[in-house]
Amino acid sequence: MSTLLRTVYRYHAWANNDLFGKLEMLAGESQKDERHTAIRLINHYYVVAQIFAAHLSGTNHHYESDNTVETPTLSELRAAVAASDQWYLDYVQNVSAAKLSESVPFTFTDGDKGYMTREEMLTHVALHGGYHRGEVGRILSIFSITPPWDTFAVFLHQSEPSRRQQGDKQPMPAIRAERVCGLHFLKPFRDPIESDKEVGNSDRHLLRPSR
Numbered sequence: 190m191s192t193l194l195r196t197v198y199r200y201h202a203w204a205n206n207d208l209f210g211k212l213e214m215l216a217g218e219s220q221k222d223e224r225h226t227a228i229r230l231i232n233h234y235y236v237v238a239q240i241f242a243a244h245l246s247g248t249n250h251h252y253e254s255d256n257t258v259e260t261p262t263l264s265e266l267r268a269a270v271a272a273s274d275q276w277y278l279d280y281v282q283n284v285s286a287a288k289l290s291e292s293v294p295f296t297f298t299d300g301d302k303g304y305m306t307r308e309e310m311l312t313h314v315a316l317h318g319g320y321h322r323g324e325v326g327r328i329l330s331i332f333s334i335t336p337p338w339d340t341f342a343v344f345l346h347q348s349e350p351s352r353r354q355q356g357d358k359q360p361m362p363a364i365r366a367e368r369v370c371g372l373h374f375l376k377p378f379r380d381p382i383e384s385d386k387e388v389g390n391s392d393r394h395l396l397r398p399s400r
Contacts, residue, residue, distance in 0.1 A: 191289060194281040194311055197341075199348070201315050202274035204339040208322055209267045214334050223332070225260065227325045232256055232266055234321045238273050241310050244295045245280060254298050281311065 208231070215224045233256045243250035261269065289308040297303055305313070326336030346352050 191281060191284075191286070191308070194289075194308070195278075196345075197315050198274070198277050198281050198311075200341055200344040201318055202271075202278060203344055203348070204322060204337065205270050205274055205318070207337040207339055208325060209263070209270070211329055211334060211337055212263060212325070215329065215332065220332055223328050224263075227328050228260055228263060228266060229256065230321045230324050231270065232261060234318045235266065235270050235273060237317055238277070238314050240298065241314050242273070242276055242280075244293055245307055245310060252298060277311070277314070 212224070212227055215227065236252055236257060237255055240250050240252055240255070284307065289311075290306055292304055292306050293310070295303045295305075322337075322339065329336045
């Protein structure tokens with residue numbers, strides 16, 4: 190069992206749940222096209238997760254492409270994604286290190302052949318979901334709905350607040366290089382959280398991605 194993968198999939202489930210909460214706000218008639226697009230994006234990464242779950246469990250899946258023809262309702266998709274997330278949480282909880290390093294041959298829905306370790310498959314599913322959550326976040330921002338602050342670092346510190354009390358010393362400020370007139374100068378990196386105080390809450394989401 191991989192401690193990191195268990196944490197990653199706890200994060201993945203948390204981020205998915207947070208995203209669905211935000212999508213409930215995208216309910217106006219003028220937003221129906223964008224809501225549909227958002228649901229299609231989530232349904233796509235859900236289908237891909239189901240396909241790889243079949244590869245991991247050695248079973249067949251019924252998908253002919255990486256999305257479905259019919260579009261589920263938001264509530265149907267939320268329940269399906271939650272069930273999928275639980276399946277992966279159970280899988281990473283019980284899989285052995287030896288199994289994780291085992292390579293599995295499979296076929297993509299377009300007919301191409303694939304060959305990945307179980308660990309690589311699990312990593313792909315989590316990263317793939319994060320990529321498309323970001324796309325949905327951009328849709329939310331069009332309507333001034335602040336996207337979820339769903340980075341891995343945020344999850345770790347929200348789920349384990351004691352991390353903020355670790356250590357007796359304050360960390361040194363991060364340093365970044367700034368090129369001026371052909372020379373590199375080092376200057377302290379401004380903490381985006383501290384910068385919130387200057388730009389105001391309305392622009393908070395513009396700073397968060399740097400975290």
